[in-house]
Each structure stands twice: as structure tokens, then as C-alpha cells.
Amino acid sequence: MSDRYIGLMAGTSLDGVDAVLAEIRGDRDIRTLAWNYHPFEAELRATLQRHCFGDAIPLPLLGELDAWLGETFARAALSLLREANVPPGRIRAIGSHGQTLHHGPDARHPYTLQIGDPNRIAALTGMTTVADFRRRDIAVGGQGAPLVPAFHRAVFSHSGEDRAVLNLGGIANLTLLPGDGRPVTGFDTGPGNTLLDAWFRRHHPQGHWDEAGRWAAQGSCNPALLRRLLADPYFQRRPPKSTGPERFSLDWLAGHLRHCPDLPPEDVQATLIDLTAVSATAALRRTLPGASQLLVCGGGVHNPVLMAALARHSPCPVTTTAACGIDPDQVEALAFAWLAWRTLAGKPGNLPAVTGACEEVILGAVYPV
Structure with a gap:
């Protein structure tokens, strides 16, 4: 089985996707093989800047943004592999953070919402995708952040x-x-x-x-x-x-x-x-x-x-x-490649002392191909 993983990270700066290709053989046995930055197209960036972190977003736009971002993340992963000259079949999984739309860990019913449809990522890349890392931590009483x-x-x-x-x-x-x-x-x-x-x-x-x-x-x-x-x-x-x-x-x-x-x-x-x-x-x-x-x-x-x-x-x-030994631009994307590795290995990914969760849990949902 391949020990190569891709990590995709889009943060609250709303500027684009960091993509890292890594070889992961253990908790500390991690080697970065390639990295690129995939900027959001102007219309997508402007739409995110208008609607992320606000109090309201039209439901049709929410659905479209979820799909649009999923396609964007998939393109970022495939672009990275083309640059590294690595075929998709050599990748064990993609770990995708998604794009945070709203984070409410202190709400009456705590929640966090990341979009960027992992079904699209898996379908367009042909690679197993692990996503939705934060909500399991919130489900066991944590803040869902930080996970890194x-x-x-x-x-x-x-x-x-x-x-x-x-x-x-x-x-x-x-x-x-x-x-x-x-x-x-x-x-x-x-x-x-x-x-x-x-x-x-x-x-x-x-x-x-x-x-x-x-x-x-x-x-x-x-x-x-x-x-x-x-x-x-x-x-x-x-x-x-x-x-x-x-x-x-x-x-x-x-x-x-x-x-x-x-x-x-x-x-x-x-x-x-x-x-x-x-x-x-x-x-x-x-x-x-x-x-x-x-x-x-x-x-x-x-x-x-x-x-x-x-x-x-x-x-x-x-x-x-x-x-x-780790480029500062690569750390967060590499973290989500590592979290995908832990998910597929059946290992917990959160630290209760950090998030306030009542227990360690395996994070993320798996979208196989």
C-alpha cells in the first residue's frame, strides 16, 4: 500500500489552497516530496470574502460554493501531482481541510462548518479523500480547533x-x-x-x-x-x-x-x-x-x-x-496529510488538552474510490 499522501489547506485568509505531497511512514517519519500554492480564481475569492464568516448566506449559493470549492481542491491536488510527475494511483489518500465558512464552538449547539465537497475531490481525482476533520472533536465536547x-x-x-x-x-x-x-x-x-x-x-x-x-x-x-x-x-x-x-x-x-x-x-x-x-x-x-x-x-x-x-x-x-526542517508555508497542509494518515491508520487525531474534548477520537470522514 502506498505511503504517499496529499494535504490540502485553505485558511481564513481566503486566498487559495496550499497543497503538499508527503511520504508518511509513521508519526515522526514524514518527508515532504512536493508543494504548490493554488490561488483562488478572482470570482471565487470575492464570493468567499463576501459570504464567509457572516450571519447569512443564500442556500443555493452555499450548495454551489461547496461544489465549486470541491472542484478547486481537486484541481490543486492534480496540479501538484503533475508538477511532481507522480500518478494519482501512487497516492494513498488526500487529507482536505476544506474552507471554513463559519466556526461556532461556543454556540448553544456548538458547530463548525467547512465546505469543499470531498465527494467531488474523490470523483475528480480518483483518490480516496479524508475530510471533515473538525466536527468529530466538537461532537465529544471540543472546540474543533486548533487541530495542528x-x-x-x-x-x-x-x-x-x-x-x-x-x-x-x-x-x-x-x-x-x-x-x-x-x-x-x-x-x-x-x-x-x-x-x-x-x-x-x-x-x-x-x-x-x-x-x-x-x-x-x-x-x-x-x-x-x-x-x-x-x-x-x-x-x-x-x-x-x-x-x-x-x-x-x-x-x-x-x-x-x-x-x-x-x-x-x-x-x-x-x-x-x-x-x-x-x-x-x-x-x-x-x-x-x-x-x-x-x-x-x-x-x-x-x-x-x-x-x-x-x-x-x-x-x-x-x-x-x-x-x-519544514518550510513555514507547508506546515498546515502537511498537518492535514498527516491527519489523513492517522485516520486511515485508526489513530486519534485530536488532543483533548488542546481542544477541551472529553476523549481522543479518530477524526474525519473517508470518501473511498
């Missing part, structure tokens, strides 16, 4: 050394890896790139994100606004906890900007940089004060202004996961 700390434990933990991993996606999540055998923990710290991107698009409608943080670099952090933003109760809430753009939205930001009405927009952007950096590093200081290094991954590593802010505020040296 189990993978971080497998590939980044080190006996005798406390380490932390910060994923800077649309939302930032932190994994704490004690070196003395204590349980691994992790949680969403708050906004990563989601507010930065949304505020940038508000003032640059033709753009998608603040390339290399250049616009933020033109502004200055406003301490009064930063204090107001950091006063949100989420930042002081004890884990387990997870969040999303449903909470940290432009509407949330607008409520605080009413008290600072004349700020230049680039100063707001600079303040949002510090919001991400300070909320993440303060959480690290509270929860793993002896960390020897902070390993960063996700799209935020390409924003030097954000990385400099992290280095300024962090209680320990900041580097990227490349220092441990």
Missing part, C-alpha cells in the same frame, strides 16, 4: 527543551511543547492576518493584502487603540479556546475606532500588527514562560513588519519552522 498541535508535537517537540509554535494564518494559533513530558497544549491567540488583510482591502480595493507590510510600515502604532483592542475578553479567557473572523471582524474593529475617529488608516494597520504580535507573545509569556524559541509558520512569516513586531515583544528568540 498534535502534528506540531510529532515534528517539532524536543525532549528537555520547551518550545512554542505560532501559526500566523488568518487567525493566529499557538502550540506549547514542554520538554519535560507535560501535556502539549494550544489555542487560538486572536487575529493573525485576517484583520490586516480586511483593513488593507477596505482602503485598497484592488489589492488582496499588505505586501511585505509596506503600508503598515508607513504608520505608527496607536497605544490608546491597542489598549482598547487588547481589552477584549477573549484575550484573557483561559484555554481551551478558539476563534475566527466571525468575532475579530471589521465590525469589531469599527466599534473601537469610534473612540479614535481621526486616526490615519496606516496607523490603524500598524496598530493591528502590534495587536497580533502582542496578543500572541503575551499568551506565550503566560502559558510557557520558559520557552527557548518561538517557531513561526503560516502566511504571516512573509510580513517582515509583523515578524519584527513578534521579535520585539517575544520573551524568547523568534525564528521560523524552517529551522526545524
